[in-house]
Amino acid sequence: MSSDPSPLPAQRPQQILDELRQQGRVVAAELARRYAVSEDSIRRDLRELAAQGLCQRVYGGAVLPPPKERPLRERLTRDRGDKAELAARVCALLQPGQVVLLDAGSTNLAIAQQLPAALGLTVITNAPQIATAASMLEGTSVQLIGGRLASGGGAVGAEALAQVQRLRADVYLPGPCAVDGDTGVWAMDAEEATLKRAMVACSSRVIVAATTEKLGARGNWQIASLDEIDDLVLTTTAPPALAARFRAAGISVHPTPP
Numbered sequence: 001m002s003s004d005p006s007p008l009p010a011q012r013p014q015q016i017l018d019e020l021r022q023q024g025r026v027v028a029a030e031l032a033r034r035y036a037v038s039e040d041s042i043r044r045d046l047r048e049l050a051a052q053g054l055c056q057r058v059y060g061g062a063v064l065p066p067p068k069e070r071p072l073r074e075r076l077t078r079d080r081g082d083k084a085e086l087a088a089r090v091c092a093l094l095q096p097g098q099v100v101l102l103d104a105g106s107t108n109l110a111i112a113q114q115l116p117a118a119l120g121l122t123v124i125t126n127a128p129q130i131a132t133a134a135s136m137l138e139g140t141s142v143q144l145i146g147g148r149l150a151s152g153g154g155a156v157g158a159e160a161l162a163q164v165q166r167l168r169a170d171v172y173l174p175g176p177c178a179v180d181g182d183t184g185v186w187a188m189d190a191e192e193a194t195l196k197r198a199m200v201a202c203s204s205r206v207i208v209a210a211t212t213e214k215l216g217a218r219g220n221w222q223i224a225s226l227d228e229i230d231d232l233v234l235t236t237t238a239p240p241a242l243a244a245r246f247r248a249a250g251i252s253v254h255p256t257p258p
Contacts, residue, residue: 066219
């Protein structure tokens with residue numbers, strides 16, 4: 001957030017972008033009041049940022065753009081340290097004997113690789129790679145959901161959806177494309193979103209683990225509203241202001257603030 005109430009017009013878009021990256025959203029009316037300019041001036045700034053792919057305009061302001069969709073092979077090699085950190089925090093939330101539903105995603109693969117064998121979990125997944133990783137753990141039962149294999153690494157389609165609708169899980173760990181502090185969890189693909197929504201519906205607890213690049217953004221298809229999220233697991237690099245917004249919505253955010 002800028003400490004100068006009247007930056008030069010050429011400087012203002014960068015200051016708005018800095019605030020957006022810290023807060024996850026900006027409101028045009030608030031910016032206009034703070035910078036002592038018209039809302040039209042702020043909207044022009046937001047259009048400029050959106051044209052550069054730096055923000056996504058929404059009614060009344062802007063949010064961060066969703067992360068660029070990358071091939072699964074590339075995602076598996078990105079942010080490995082952050083994903084290992086998230087996986088350790090998620091595993092600490094699980095209880096012995098639980099049925100854990102994981103859909104496709106590179107963070108969920110990291111979680112599957114760290115699941116404590118001593119918990120004796122039942123893992124249900126639509127992702128063959130996750131099923132293989134979980135099956136390596138002694139004492140862990142694995143069930144694989146079938147269907148058409150999508151480019152994201154998970155089975156989708158009518159067959160997969162029918163199987164999910166017959167399930168009951170203690171915990172669901174979605175693979176989110178974007179997590180927004182106003183609207184919840186988003187996906188980019190309609191078919192994947194349909195399956196993820198069914199997974200939310202059949203689970204008693206929803207734990208979302210998200211790298212920082214996915215925070216404050218929205219995708220094309222909502223999979224869970226804020227009141228459907230029980231826990232949000234973040235890395236220590238997540239902006240505190242973003243974490244506070246989720247906490248204010250009644251979500252348990254991990255790690256807790258010092």
